[in-house]
Amino acid sequence: MPDQEVLELGEVTLQSGVTLPDTRLAFKAYGSLNAGSDNVIVMPTFYTGTHVRNEGYLRALPALDPSRWFIVSIDMFGNGLSSSPSNTAPPFDGPRFPAVTLHDNVACQHRLLAGELGVKGVALVFGWSMAGCQAYEWGAQFPDLVEAILPFCASARTSPHNQVFLEGVKAALVADAAFAAGDYPTPPEAGLRAFGRVYAGWAYSQAFYRERLHRELGFETFEELLADWERDHLEWDANDLLAKLRTWQLGDISANDRYRGDFEGALGAIRARAILVPCTTDLYFPPEDNAIEAEHMPNAELRPYASPWGHCVASPGRVGSDFLRVLDGYVAELLGDA
Secondary structure, eight states: OOSOEEEEEEEEEOTTSOEEEEEEEEEEEESOOOTTSOOEEEEEOOTTOOHHHHHHHHHHOTTSOTTTOEEEEEOOTTSSSSSOTTTOOTTSSGGGOOOOOHHHHHHHHHIIIIIISOOOOEEEEEEETHHHHHHHHHHHHOTTTBOEEEEESOOSBOOHHHHHHHHHHHHHHHTSGGGGGGOOSSOOHHHHHHHHHHHHHHHSOHHHHHTTGGGGGTOSSHHHHHHHHHHHHHTSOHHHHHHHHHHHHTOBTTOSTTTTTOHHHHHHTOOSEEEEBOBTTOSSSOHHHHHHHHHHOTTEEEOOBOOTTGGGGGOTTOTTOHHHHHHHHHHHHHTTOO
């Protein structure tokens, strides 16, 4: 079991109207809160990530310095550590786990920070992929609290094309007869393997495969790369993957009582300084979507990063990635250290 803390939230009423009992939020904190309670960096987790994977950024980015900053890495609902299909008691176990939105996640994260930890100001919300989507949520939900956000390979609203991509990997998983509508007695391995194989075609760009960049990851053949993606997804509970996938599909910073579907208004309400960093070849978070967002955010800059690595350019496990060096500079800039 990874080293972590858990906040017991009790009953949480979700945006769906469902009340989830015995809700738990896992997290890990690094560093110490200062006298002003505002030296805080929030690091949500990404789709197949936990706070343990986020530690890759702490190792790679010197600007994320726990001797200066109080860094709180918070596990998303559905990732197996916070409340998830795999660890929730009936009647909300397995496929009966309710839909949880990014808005729900961030509302509970705020309860952790402002309530449990006594945070009075957030210097930065930082994250890749779904973690970056949560950075937008933080800026829109708590514009008076958040000073800066740095979402990379992410978006403020899940696009129609992104929705279709997610339906594809979902279909590959649930087509396995062993999935049994989510009530599987043993893991649906064929479906999990298929999920990983389909995902691999989207995680990198066409140029990545054309230029045989898989060799830089230690794989001689494409098949070796695909087998690695299979193994990675076999480690996950299928219902947990689908719960987070649903959260991803529901992503929209304006889908709440505050903004009532006014996406441009929600973007305009984000007063935090923001650097939006898409990868030019990301197949499901393309720069065009971030360009639209930046037009409506009063303090945002769009800084696309050109790379054939697609969405995976930002993986915390990539050793020697120039992207991480650039990202470190952006963190320092937003924290006032440039």
